Amino acid sequence: MSDWADLASTALVGTDRRPYPGDLLAAAAVETARRRAGRRPAESGAGEAAPEEEQEPIGRRAAERLVRIVGGEYERLLPEWLAGAAATGRRMPAHLLPELLERGRWDRSVRAHLGMLAGRRGRWLAARNPAWAYLLDEPTGETWELGGAADRRAHLRRLRRRDPAEARRLLESTWERETPDDRAAFTEMLADGLSMDDEPFLESALDDRRREVRQEAANLLTRLPESRLSRRMAERARACMTVGPAVILVEPPSGCDRAMERDGIRAKPPRGFGERAWWLQQVIARAPLSLWGEPPESLLARRVPEWDGEVKAGWVRAAVLQRDPAWARAMFAWDPIADLLEALGPGEQQELAAGFTRAHDLDSQLIMVLGGVSPSWREPLASAVLHKIVKVAATQPWNLDELVRLAGERIDPGLAPLAESYSPAPSVQQVAALLRFRAEMFKELT
Structure with missing residues (x-):
């Protein structure tokens, strides 16, 4: 019997180029039925009963409404229902688990709270069905030492909100042992309670092997006007722009060296951008907004003979990155994008x-x-x-x-x-x- 890979590759290239002995469609139909009906023999221990639950289930009426939502009535409310249910500390009834675990395969918006709501039985099911194994990576409420990746992220997030310095020390103590994906996620969490106390750690993260870690560290350092990165970006911005009483003169960077790339400037522009325009926009975005010494409305009223769009796009990005309310208000009036609202x-x-x-x-x-x-x-x-x-x-x-x-x-x-x-x-x-x-x-x- 032909395997699925042979059938699929033959169908893709065509039987003219790869002759098939027999009826290709009939063989594909048989193989499809076999794959759907087939099941690997159970491994040792797979027949063990599910453990007893520790959480109380949600109430009957709440469960009935969940059935209605999953059945298509206001289906977009499912993430909101799951978030509200997870906040109660209860679990969903067992008979609802298979449908929600199946939904979580393709709808990532429901995964974040399933780990808390699925209970011990949900994790027991996930361990026995590879299609549901994603649940094992979601938070369960365990601690930093004993939890999986999602539990550790949730623990660090809670600790950071309560005691930023202790959260950073905890992260520093395990940093070298963390996976690249976890380092990127943990760095992003330092946005809560960010202060100059975090600057030495984030400055060192600019040399991390993972690009996402370096980029997130640069984003956070941009929010600290006194950071070494902000001072370096201010020097670059001064070299690019001369602010006069009526006119702003602009000379974009002529190149992007390794020091600029280390500070978060991406050398390769997206499609449709010129290199110098791309570098200029990023330099302005990462330079401290206090550098300009004037209210944004005053600067926006000045004429920029060349590179006007790039300058203002850089200020929009700066307002977003630096979470500056005054600049966010002013730039929203110039370019009303949703990202600016995050600063307010x-x-x-x-x-x-x-x-x-x-x-x-x-x-x-x-x-x-x-x-x-x-x-x-x-x-x-x-x-x-x-x-x-x-x-x-x-x-x-x-x-x-x-x-x-x-x-x-x-x-x-x-x-x-x-x-x-x-x-x-x-x-x-x-x-x-x-x-x-x-x-x-x-x-x-x-």
């Missing part, structure tokens, strides 16, 4: 997004901006979005699906009465129905 608190995010919603037509940019606003949306933003839905429903009802879903998923579910009374328009009532569904969901979980 939830209240100001919603204020900017509400103004943008009122002034902007419904298009993909509006959806992206709203997608970057942290939930739960309060009344001003909720009202602005509902007003936009009513307005668009009168002219382009076919264009509303994503905005309606986003509103129902991000508005505070406690505002369901507001949405219900806002307008009888069917699209607004769809938002209200989804908000009521979420309100009931959280009530059942808590």
Whole structure:
């Protein structure tokens, strides 16, 4: 009998180039059935019973709602349901495990909380089905010393929020033994509680073998204006730009040496970028924003005869990397991208997004901006979005699906009465129905 690899390769190149003795399609059908029906003999110990559970299961009504969500009713709420359920410290009922573990094979958004919710039986199942083995890499609540990679990341994240210095010392103590993937993930976690105390460790990480580690270390050092990296980038930026009272003159870098690459400058530009434009944009992005000594509005009002787009794109990236609220506000007015909202608190995010919603037509940019606003949306933003839905429903009802879903998923579910009374328009009532569904969901979980 031909194996699957032979059949597949023959089908790809064609029987003209690789003759097949017999009926290729019939053989493929038989092999497909054999592969689906076949099963390897059980290994020793595979018949052992699942261990007893230690966690209490979630309540019956919460489980019933989960079945509805998985069955297709407001299916996009599944990650939110799982997050809420994981926060309770309970587990999901055993009869729901196979379907959710199967879903986790292709939907990574559900994996983060399955490790906590699947219980001991879920991990027992995952150990016996290679397709579900991903669960064994998700957090279970174990400690730094005993846990897997995901548990150790979760432990470091919690410790970093509570005691940044101790978290860094713990990481330094095991750094040389960590895998490259873990080093990259751990470095990113130092963003919580970042301070100049972390600077020596991050400076040394610029020499790591893994590019992702080096890049993340450079990103974090960019947020520290007094870091050695920031001082080096300030020198490069001064060499590139001369800020006059009315005009900014620009001379991009003529090359990208190893020292620049060590500091996070990528030498090879993306498709469509010139090298010097790419290097200039990155230098500006990593130079401390305090270097310019003036409010961003004043600088944006100046004329840049050459390289204007690259300079301003660099300032946008700098505002994102350095989480500078004043610059984020100013650059959002110039280029309203969702990433800039991360530099602002939830209240100001919603204020900017509400103004943008009122002034902007419904298009993909509006959806992206709203997608970057942290939930739960309060009344001003909720009202602005509902007003936009009513307005668009009168002219382009076919264009509303994503905005309606986003509103129902991000508005505070406690505002369901507001949405219900806002307008009888069917699209607004769809938002209200989804908000009521979420309100009931959280009530059942808590």
